Every structure is written in structure tokens, then in C-alpha cells.
Amino acid sequence: MSKGKEIEGEEEREDMCGNDSEVRSKKRLLARDSGASICIYANSSSGGEPQDADYSVASLSDELEALILARVPRSEYWKFSFVSRRFLSLVKSGEVYKIRRAVGFKEASVFMLAIGEKSWWAFDRQFRCCRKLPILPSDFCFSTGDKESVCAGTHLIVSGKEIDGVVIWRFELASNKWFKGPFMVNPRCLFASATCGTSAFVAGGIGMESEERVLSSAEKYDPETKSWELLPMMHQRRKLCSGCYMDNKFYVIGGMDENGNGLTCGEAFDEQENTWKLIPEMLKDAPVTTSQSPPLVAVANNELYSLEASSNELKVYLKRSNSWKILGPAPVRADFNKGWGIAFKSLGDELLVMGASSVACAGRGMAVYTCCPHPQADELQWRALDCGTSQLSHFIWNCSVMVA
Template identity: 60%
Template sequence: MSKEKGLEREEGGATMPIKKRGGVVDSTDPNMGGESQDADYCSEDAPPSLSDELEVLILARVPRSEYSKFSAVNKRFLSLVSSGELYKVRRDIGVREPSVFVLASGESNWWAFDRSFRSCRQLPILPSDVCFASGDKETLSAGTHLLVSGMEIDGRVTWRYELTSNRWFKGPPMNSPRGLFASATCGNHAVVAGGIRVDGNREVLRTAERYDPDGKSWVLLPSMNRRRQFCSGCYMDGKFYVIGGKSEDGQALTCAEAYDETNDKWELIPDMLKDTPISTYHSPPLVAVVNNHLYALETSLNVVRVYVKATNSWRTLGPVPIRADFNRGWGVAFKSLGNELLVIGSSSASYTGHGMSIFTCIPDPTTATTEEGRLRWEPLECSKNRSSHFIRNCCVMIA
């Protein structure tokens, strides 16, 4: 049996010196005082320590759900996480994983889940006023920032949650404060377009802007061809798509637009939603892109459809296991989760009682509409499944 005694280790009655990085410490030195020093010690037979660079590369491959435990290791590990350096390394080596942020009806705190929904944690309370807390909000993510846009007593604001520090900050505001806009995330930035201006005459917008999390700033982009509100956004084929919505006259728009960053222009796509039923009080289109294929949740029929690019048309793939028709699409989350589709809402079966139900599936755009070929949805257990099935906000962060 061995034990440490000051800077010595006793083994079988023999006293062995303990090696410090860079040499052997003389335990007889009176300046040492027999006290443990702030350094890493190992026996002469111990393997050499890892280099700092190799340690960072290893940590970058650890699941993000484990990062909260690093603060108990040492200050350097804590600094790697809180400074954001570790996330930059992950981005450079192509290691990313999705997290799902959810705000359910009746709750004041956001919840963050890992991809499999096996672990969750509660975010700090967003320090907004009561108007923002109780009002409608819209969310998007960029890098390690979760952005939440809504109305406070003094006007439209955007709050951001920084994953690295686990804190909320106000701002920066958009160049054109807006609501009911389209948004989507691509890489380390996000784009918003359209919506209603809320700092004046409630003008329906056709402007667009991009958020840069590194600079914490918004940059104006060229304006769309059409003004639109109640629209949705997504990234596909390297372009930012704005789909559906309503015009300044309140008329439903079946056209879409795609912004190509390469030529810095918008392209109008007529009749992209020509076969989609549109209700006056319907939610914005529920769309998600998986493996560069666009899917939509047709809420009036509770089915998933896939967009056929070659013919500018839609094809039905099969039903979803939640009731999206209860509130005409409001309160339902329909997102891409890596190579899967994610849907959260009120279950059409009794998987999780009266709480929110969570399902994923790996879609196949060639799936037939027969019983054998329909989408295979997998229910996910969730430690917070007593939350309301009405989802006020949901956002997927890839970092």
C-alpha cells in the first residue's frame, strides 16, 4: 500500500522521491516545508503528460452535455469553455452536435436538451420585463448564441443567451426591429427577412439582415422582391429561402424567394405553395431541411410532405404522431435535428400522458405513401415530459 507524504511516497518502507514536471523535487529542501505545491506531480514511472494542444483536441470531441463538469477539474478547463475557445476548435475540426432549446407554455425558464433528449438542464431566467415574458417571441440561433426577439414595454428587443457563459444579455437590436419574420441558421450566422416593423407604422417589410455572433452585430442584406409577414425560412442548396406568408394587403402568398450569397441576389420562385391549404389564422409554414431536402408539416391534415425541386411540387410522405391541427399549427415544433426530423407537441397517442410528446424520424424523400413505406417515428423519453404540450418557442443550435 502506498500513500503520499508531503512530496514523498512510501512503498514497502522505502521512501521514493516524487518527480515534478521538469525535474525531481528534493524533499529534504527546507524551503519546501513538506507542503503540497501548486503543480502536477507524478511518479518516475508515470507516463508523460499530454500537451496542451492535444488536451484541447480531446476535449473538443467530448459531448457538450459534459462540459459543465469541466469546472471541477481546473481553471484552465473552465477557461477553455467559458472563453469560447473550445467551440472555435470544434468548429475548425468539424465537430458539432445539435442541442434543442424549448420554452413551453406556462413556464418561465427555457430548457436545453441534448440530441437524444436523455439529458436536460434549465437555463437561467431571462431578465426581461413582464411584457416580454408574457408576449409572443421568436427565436433563432447563430454559433453559440440563442436569440430571442419580442416586445418589452419600451419597444422591440432581442435578448441573447450565450452558451459559453450560461448568461443572458440584451441586444444587439436589429437594424429594422420586426416581428413575424422568417429566419434560418447556416454555419456560424443567421439570417432574418420580412415581418412587420414594430417601431412605427407596422409596415410589412421586405428587408433582410444577417447576424454575426463573433461581432455581435447585424448586417443589412439586399431586400426581397416581395413584402411578406407570417413567413418561414430555411437553408437549402446553399441558399436562404423565405417561404409563404402574407402580403401587405393580408393576401396569402404562394410564392417563395431564395437569397444566393454568391451573387448577392434574391430569386423569386412562383407557386411554391400553390397546393398547400392556407387558413386565415394559420401559423407560418412549418418547414425543416434534412440532407438538403425540404419537408413541411401540413397541419390541417397532420401529415409530412416533401418538396420535389424538379417539378416545384409537394408529395405526401405520411402522418405525424402529434395533433398539429388542434391550434392550426401554433404550439407545435417541427425542426431538423441533424439527419432527423423532430416534432414536439400534443401526442395523438398516449406515449407521455398530457405533457409534451417528442418524436424523431429519419425521413426518406422517396418513401411511398403505403403503410409499409410511411415515416417511422420514434418516441423519445424526456425527464421534463410534464411540461405543457403547447410549445411557445423551439430552436436547434448546432455547435
């Protein structure tokens, strides 16, 4: 890659850590705590005294040490293996991510797979740092077929079909490895999904276990137990639908029924009440049609936005009137392939869109834009991110955002 920082998939480096007597040189770890930079030095135990500006790791309690490490940007975690075995253990065990959640220090990362790529890519929120994930060890059928992806905590879940049937692969951020499973209670494809904190929801789709049929079932994934839990049935069977999480509810929007008819209704699952509420005519102006992608939807600041595939316009959902307001054009060609190949995602208080740029001179490479939308804004201010990935295809196969 010509620009940006590329960090290749990191292998285990325990053999490079050694014990204290083997660590001859000082290794610095930068952390940010309350806006200040903290420099920690791991000194050898060969008798040398710390210098005036040095702070020995041995003088810090394990608890304080872990709190500092939890505030280090995740893009720097691969360097921990060069510092000490304890630092490496905090990352590989996943303990550092639990501490991050406890202190409210979280970062968004974008995981994406472009057409023609063998490996997934992981980007930081500003697309300044990126790295390739280890190659997913699936068969050819899975690699070249349609897939769905969603993040839950520090797990990236990728669902697809291998020669032997539907399968799920999960990438665990802590260990930097792919694992197979766990299978859903009702294996499916072309389903809606959404991330809620450390959990993920899926609903609808086409069942693949015994016979292909449109489903109304829903499930929730727990990364702590690595298991799926069945939820109550939706009111409507639907495939090619989309999902999002808003107002503490899991929304399933649009899609097609078992007869191939486009659906304009939506549904919202309230986990506290354990019930689904049907929302008639939620997509009355833009039902899914044959060969079109599922609705392109994302949530920012608890507001629902939609990228219209036929017009490339961004819309915001007005909850009180159950209607949509046009906010203006988006800087990508969502109409290029009827919505397919476009990534439209929530990125905290921003919206993220990736795909073919609508600017004529942008070329064929992947274009990345973000904006901070507001329902009452007169004009959207899109910001182009120079991520140095012009060699990646503008057709995005899969994309998910992980917050950890």
C-alpha cells in the same frame, strides 16, 4: 423531473478550482477521440507520483489538451470547473467551440420554451440530458408576449417586445448568460428565420420601429461581431412567413402580404450572387390563412419537408417539379391549434417534431419524435424519445436547434 438527467443552470465555480496545491483529489475527465475513451487525471502537486494507469495533465501540451477537451460531449462541460482554471477558461472564453468547429466535431442541442415555463430548457440530441437555462431577465411584457428565436453559432437569439419596444436577448452558450442586444437594423416581429452554420438570417415580418408595416427587408447576424447586416430586399413583402437553409440558399416561404392575402410564392437568397430569386406557386396547395401559424418547414439531408397543420401530414418538396409529395401522417396534433404550439425542426439528417401526441393515451405532456425521412420512402418510421418531461406542456412556445 422524474426521468432523464437534469443539469441545473451552472454558476461559476472558480472558487472551487483553486491552484494546484489546493487540488487534493484526483478528478477524471472523459473524452472521446476516434471512438476511444481517454481518461485524464489532474493530480495534486503535493509530491504524489502518478499511478500506473494515471496520466498527468501537466505532461500534455496545451494544444493536445484542448483537442481532447473539444471532443468531450457538451453536456459534460459544466464539470470542467472542477478540474482546473484552464479547463474552465477554455469553455468560458468560447475557445473550445472554435476548436470543435475546426476539427469538425459538432453536436446538436435543442433549446425550447414551453408555455407556462419561466426558463428555457436545453436538451441534447437524444433528449437524454437536459438543463434549465438561467431565467431571461426581461420584463413581464416580453415574458408573456409572442417571441421568435433562432440560433447562430453558440448564440441563441430571442426577439420580442418589452414595454419600451422591440428588443433582442441573446444567450451565449460559452458564458451561460443572457445579454441584451444587438438590435436588428429594422426591428421586426412575425418574421422568417434560418440558421446557417455560425450565422443566422431573418426576413420579412412586421416592422416595429416607427410604424407597423409589412417588410420585404432581410438581415444577417454575425455572432463574432455581434452585429446585423442588411441584405438586399426581397421581391415580396410578407409576414407570418417561414425560413430554412437549403442548397446553400436562404429560403423564405409563404406568409401573408400587406393586404392580408395568403402567399403561395417563395424566395431564395443566394449569398454568393447577393440576389433573391422568386419561386412562384411554391405553396400553391397550402397557403397561410388567417389565424394559422406560419408554414411548418424543416430541412433534412438538403431536402425540404413540411408538416401540414390542417391534416397532420408530412410532405416533401420535389424541387424539379415545384410540387409536394405526401409521405404520411406525423405523430403529433398539428391541427390542435392550427399549427401553433408545434416545434418542427431540422436535426441533422433527422426531423424533430414536438407537441401534443396524436396517440390518445399519451396525455397532455410534451411528446417528442424523430425520424430519418427519405423522399422515396413508402412509410416513415417515427421514433418516440422518452425525455422524462411529461410535466412540460405540449404547447411549445419557441424552439431552436443549435449545432456547436
